[in-house]
Amino acid sequence: MKEEAQARPQILYSCYFTASREGEQFVPEHILSYQLAGTLVTNDGDREQVFGEGSLRLSKRNRLVKFSKHPPAHGEFKSLSISLDQETLRRFSLEYGYHAEKHPAGAAIVELPLSPLYKSFLDSLQPYEQLAQPGNESLLALKAREAIMLLLKSNPELKDVLFDFSEPGKIDxxxxxxxxxxxxxxxxxxxxxxxxxxxxxxxxxxxxxxxxxxxxxxxxxxxxxxxxxxxxxxxxxxxxxxxxxxxxxxxxxxxxxxxxxxxxxx
Structure with missing residues (x-):
């Protein structure tokens, strides 16, 4: 697809495809995603990454990514994601005093080890799939804050990614x-x-x-x-x-x- 739709802050969603699909997108917000079924292959222009069933990833904001979604044999491609928008992260930063100390580079997508803490959180998300409708914003906002806390607990180095609120500077x-x-x-x-x-x-x-x-x-x-x-x-x-x-x-x-x-x- 040429351009993605507007970001949906704090919305949990799943994608279902029975055939392979390719595309590309601009990632406007950080997105935490869990691969329920099938395989996602991504390329940010520098690096190709493969995310299979059971993998967890954090897509960084302000990145360009090509993707290829491959469903399993006789099954559907499924992923569960939560968008961590800038407003939520700024409020969290003010409340708990988190600040980025450097501007990390690296791949557009970070693969995260699937710890028991992450697994329990992800299991708790699945009943919320049907709540991505108007009127459920408060519940979804709580889950977004829980995701931020878990990321900082399990991967403290992501502080410099999540709380870097700077816009892209003038580059070559x-x-x-x-x-x-x-x-x-x-x-x-x-x-x-x-x-x-x-x-x-x-x-x-x-x-x-x-x-x-x-x-x-x-x-x-x-x-x-x-x-x-x-x-x-x-x-x-x-x-x-x-x-x-x-x-x-x-x-x-x-x-x-x-x-x-x-x-x-x-």
């Missing part, structure tokens, strides 16, 4: 784009993650690349797709998604226009 635009061009998100997301307004992003971009962002993105994605198809033996139906095109027919048209031959003929 060329390096960022070369690393993340294959994510199919709106320009405003790229601008935000590089610490710029959309207008400043476009201006800085054209100074560096001598092209508009949209034109550069198409050329860079086509270049990478050509490499994947010719050198790595990828099928066009795989390559177009991997490099950030949203539609196979649009990809094929643009590819043929640039290289003079359809991608299937490479």
């Amino acid at each position: 635009l060329a390096a960022f784009m070369d690393r993340n061009f294959h994510f199919n998100v709106q320009l405003k997301r790229f601008a935000y993650l590089t610490g710029r307004s959309l207008a400043t992003f476009k201006r800085d971009f054209e100074k560096i690349f001598q092209l508009s962002p949209s034109r550069w993105l198409q050329q860079r994605r086509l270049q990478e797709a050509h490499y994947l198809i010719k050198e790595k033996g990828k099928a066009p139906s795989e390559a177009y998604l991997e490099v950030g095109f949203e539609d196979l027919s649009h990809f094929s048209f643009a590819f043929k226009k640039r290289y003079g031959v359809a991608p299937s003929r490479i």
Whole structure:
């Protein structure tokens, strides 16, 4: 999917799929997720991670992630998640005096050991699946606070992740784009993650690349797709998604226009 829906703070939810599904998203809030069934494969541009049944993970906010969801044989893909939104974390920080002391880097998703404490908490969440409806906010807010306490108890180092309320600072635009061009998100997301307004992003971009962002993105994605198809033996139906095109027919048209031959003929 090109862009995710608006974040749903403190809402527990499960996803059910009987067929494999691929996509990508911008993660706007920290999300604690437990894999009930099936396998999730993620890639943040630097690292691929595989989360099987029974695994627990914390997805960090303000990250770009590609994902692939694979249901088990003759079963459904299921995951249970709770969003830890900034307002909840700020209130918790003020109440208990927690503050981030550094800005941690690392992978977009942290795998957490499934301790007995985590397991008991996750078991307590499953009856709440049907409470993700208006009117149950107070109950869900209590579970969100419980999740924060448990994370800090079991993994104290996550304090610097959970209570880092800073927004992305201005970073090297060329390096960022070369690393993340294959994510199919709106320009405003790229601008935000590089610490710029959309207008400043476009201006800085054209100074560096001598092209508009949209034109550069198409050329860079086509270049990478050509490499994947010719050198790595990828099928066009795989390559177009991997490099950030949203539609196979649009990809094929643009590819043929640039290289003079359809991608299937490479």
